[in-house]
Amino acid sequence: MTKNTILVATMAIATIGTTTQSCMAIATSSIGLTVLKQILLGGITKGLNIFSNQDSFLANQLIDAALPQQLRDINNTLQKLGLNNLVQKEKQYIAQAAAFTVDTSRPILVNAVNSLTAEDAARIVQGGSGAATQILKERTSAQLMAAIAPKVDAKLNEFGLVQSLNSALAGTNILGSIFGGQNSNNLATSGISNFAAQQMVNGLFNIIESHEQQNATTILNSLNGVR
Template identity: 30%
Template structure:
């Protein structure tokens, strides 16, 4: 009982001490200071106590998990097409007059073009995993520390920077082939030909580049979602190394 009383007195004294030093008089700031001393469990690791290998391993695991989930989700049938967050729509200049095109009886062309583009992206997403994993393996200690101290999507930014050229190279032929299989090139040409009849500024977009870029945007969107989830939600840290690295920030 004496030990418990002593601990309580010590805690109260510490809080009062911080209150006196807090010139702003902000109670929230006072309790934040106190919790910085008493809020951590004695057995938990701080980021400064983690080894470089632990930090690198944790970040590699987080990126691998996010990349795999992203690829699996989007490579499934309707992974793009029925997901409003990543669905590939026609270019903006077409969407601006889409209603007019539909009113003229060409709605089916628009629908077919959109479906074929999304199917191509779903097909190409199957090639993402090995490219992601190769980049993740090359992560350095410096990369890992910058990511750990960075924004909620710093790891995704690293992955995008290091994999975009390889992903574009890998995706483009797959998308080209998939667009051929789904007659997307035909639909695309039909839509643009229809659009060009009613504009003084005709367009000639590259469907392959357009769909490749949108497919990559969708992949990284979900990698980022998973990273934010791991950083903010303890329940998403499904392994010990993830708990140690992201629970120590």
């Protein structure tokens, strides 16, 4: 059996979630664990490259899908008020802020991947496609939020986004409904920044998970060709 065949088979076992004892042994071996890490690192690189480019960030549906409902409600209200231009500016500012989080997010994610163990690989095998991303998300989400939210906050304040939104939404009840009656007259800086940071973190994991799942499909097709 060639080295490539071994790697293809190992990747298929690691991502599909086969649970036989022999497959478990392969997936949790040093080769299987290396392949799992390579898949995750590839997804991280893909996601952070998207974050580094404003146009790519804005066009990515997986990032858009991660938009928190509170921020979506704010945007819907702005659009009803005929302020589509402000919505577009807000999205552009968030995309620009995302680029400033890349260097902070990368070492957190890479270190977490490099810390994966054979026990983690076994859990991933049992969990099936997407399980590797979920483990990474469990271990880094809070750390990522704590690390990037201040950067997002500083950048959005630099752009004056919060002030613009406060002025545009004055006289509406949208802020009161979002913050439960608190800060009803003003959109707190930390509020908009946290919403934006949540979108970035969850959007990044959406991309990583999609990359993991795409590899699973490719691996299956390749495996069929080497039998």
